[in-house]
Amino acid sequence: MRDLTSFNCEELIALARLDIENHYIDGALAKIKTCLSCQDIPLEISSLAAKIYSQLRLFNNAKHRYQLFLSSMPPVIIEKFQLGLIYLESGHYKPARTVWRELLEYEPASSPTLYHGAIDHLTSRNKPAAERNLNLMLHILATNSRYFDKAKERVQQIQVALLKTNVHPKANENVYCQRH
Numbered sequence: 001m002r003d004l005t006s007f008n009c010e011e012l013i014a015l016a017r018l019d020i021e022n023h024y025i026d027g028a029l030a031k032i033k034t035c036l037s038c039q040d041i042p043l044e045i046s047s048l049a050a051k052i053y054s055q056l057r058l059f060n061n062a063k064h065r066y067q068l069f070l071s072s073m074p075p076v077i078i079e080k081f082q083l084g085l086i087y088l089e090s091g092h093y094k095p096a097r098t099v100w101r102e103l104l105e106y107e108p109a110s111s112p113t114l115y116h117g118a119i120d121h122l123t124s125r126n127k128p129a130a131e132r133n134l135n136l137m138l139h140i141l142a143t144n145s146r147y148f149d150k151a152k153e154r155v156q157q158i159q160v161a162l163l164k165t166n167v168h169p170k171a172n173e174n175v176y177c178q179r180h
Contacts, residue, residue: 059090
């Protein structure tokens with residue numbers, strides 16, 4: 001491993017980003033860890049470290065870094081959403097729900113948040129709440145959005161499951177059918 005002490009923090013961050021783009025995660029992590037030991041650490045280091053730890057599936061480290069980053073910033077949608085994913089991936093469903101509820105208060109039409117919230121509702125067997133999230137997405141999204149087809153497919157799966165259990169959704173609840 002190369003001696004990184006001759007680089008300042010700004011240079012290390014730039015080099016770490018290049019390493020990430022080129023899928024050299026170990027090199028990126030080494031640069032970020034070197035930068036974390038410097039004085040006057042730029043705030044973005046915590047976000048970058050969290051992304052690396054998340055890729056390595058070191059969820060406790062990722063969670064800690066996202067929390068540090070978010071505690072020092074006004075609401076940052078991407079990092080906050082990623083913190084919700086870290087909670088979900090590590091089996092902490094209640095904190096994930098809290099994060100996504102806060103995000104939806106800040107940005108009610110956030111497709112990724114609505115979608116992953118719906119998936120969480122499905123996991124907890126709350127099909128009506130999941131269907132509401134997905135139908136809202138179908139109502140607000142353009143049909144060329146990458147989340148549109150995912151939401152449409154999930155709504156259809158829910159409706160098939162409800163039909164199999166003889167629970168029929170109300171006709172006026174399916175926004176997709178009304179709009180398209």
